[in-house]
Amino acid sequence: MISFHSAGVSFPDPGGTGPDSVLLEPASLDLTEPRIAVIGANGSGKSTFLRLINGLARPTTGRIAVQGLDTVRDVAAVRRRVGFLFSDPLSQLVMPLVREDVELSLKASVKNKARRREAALHHLGTMGLAHLSERSVHDLSGGERQLVALTSVLATGQGILVADEPTTLLDLRNNVLLQDTLFGLDQQVIYATHDLDFAARADRTLVIDAGRIIHDGDPRDAVDCYRRLALDPQRGRR
CATH class of the missing domain: 3.40.50.300 (P-loop containing nucleotide triphosphate hydrolases)
Structure with a gap:
């Protein structure tokens, strides 16, 4: 809750004379x-x-x-x-490749590099994004970027x-896709x-x-x- x-x-008012x-x-x-x-x-x-x-x-x-x-x-x-998703996904996608960004989210919880990569690919797969794993985040559409950002957030397991x-x-298509994805989450x-x-x-x-x-x-x-x-x-x- x-x-x-x-x-x-x-x-407070910076001048100290007005209302808060x-x-x-x-x-x-x-x-x-x-x-x-x-x-x-x-x-x-x-x-x-x-x-x-x-x-x-x-x-x-x-x-x-x-x-x-x-x-x-x-x-x-x-x-x-509590995970946080921003309106502009590029504000939170910081690694060159999609897979690397999800791996970064898992760095604190999965210490082994090989297992971390495996876990990142698994999370991308559950979101239907496995085919984007080796793509640059800058080559993605807006909807794809937002879904990758969401995957990176969800990978850490916040409830x-x-x-x-x-x-x-x-755009309309990606808007609907993201909405349906959010409403399908646990x-x-x-x-x-x-x-x-x-x-x-x-x-x-x-x-x-x-x-x-x-x-x-x-x-x-x-x-x-x-x-x-x-x-x-x-x-x-x-």
């Missing part, structure tokens, strides 16, 4: 559903919310616990349980996957998206506006709330 306990993020800059207002909630979507405008606080879950961001008030582990005090243990707008750079998946159909597929959807969670519940209701917000901010609030 992922639990937010009055967790929020804010920073709030990235995310304090919120308390438990994230238990298999698929949870987060929607909102650019700069609304979606990425901050996601980054709090695996310790990429730290709460300035309250705390977050992942399976009982504090995301600040136990950050290393939290990251062994929770956080994905920050993972379909943003993808892991809990929490993802931010601008694709409202993708958000509506979730078990639960949060709407974040100006650093505040303004809706939390049924995905269709959340999408309707966000549509109203986009057309008229005052009507969108609840």
Whole structure:
């Protein structure tokens, strides 16, 4: 279980005279559903919310616990349980070849080089990517890169996957492919998206506006709330 306990993020005014800059207002909630979507405008606080879950961001008030582990005090243990997928796969694919990138993810857990290569090829095979193992990541399509990045994340065995707008750079075919892949995983998946159909597929959807969670519940209701917000901010609030 992922639990937010009055967790929020804010920073003091650099000049010391104005109000604090709030990235995310304090919120308390438990994230238990298999698929949870987060929607909102650019700069609304979606990425901050996601980054709090695996310790990429730290709460300035309250705390977050992942399976009982504090995301600040136990950050290393939290990251062994929570994988993070970015919108641009090239931001996390760092090795020249596809196979080498998956091997890098396995370096801490599989010490033997030959076994590590074997494990990397196995993980690529389970994702239907074995034929790409010796290809340069720079020669892949956007969808292939995102699937390789996902494979590298999943290879480490985390039970929770956080994905920050993972379909943003993808065409329709690869968008659908990645969505179907994410929904076929055993892991809990929490993802931010601008694709409202993708958000509506979730078990639960949060709407974040100006650093505040303004809706939390049924995905269709959340999408309707966000549509109203986009057309008229005052009507969108609840």
